[in-house]
Amino acid sequence: MSSGKxxxxxxxxxxxxxxxxxLFAPEKGSDTRKKISKKGEDYAESLKVKFNEFLDTITEKxxxxxxxxxxxxxxxxxxxxxxxxxxxxxxx
Numbered sequence: 001m002s003s004g005k006x007x008x009x010x011x012x013x014x015x016x017x018x019x020x021x022x023l024f025a026p027e028k029g030s031d032t033r034k035k036i037s038k039k040g041e042d043y044a045e046s047l048k049v050k051f052n053e054f055l056d057t058i059t060e061k062x063x064x065x066x067x068x069x070x071x072x073x074x075x076x077x078x079x080x081x082x083x084x085x086x087x088x089x090x091x092x
Contacts, residue, residue, distance in 0.1 A: 022032060 022036065025032060027035075
């Protein structure tokens, strides 16, 4: 069995155990549901923040690559112009 499957099984078991522990806790059902709802909202907000950070990182890297490609294209175009002018002057 691969370590990835074992890790996934351990995480799923821990999540199921935590959920069962919350559901069978000696609190009123409405309080437990509120806690579960609050945790879900907290996780969703955390996920949104991490996703936005990921998008910002990807956008920044994309902009850097775009700038590098643009600079490379400008240099290549300038070099092509230089070669064109050199060839034109050599034939004259």
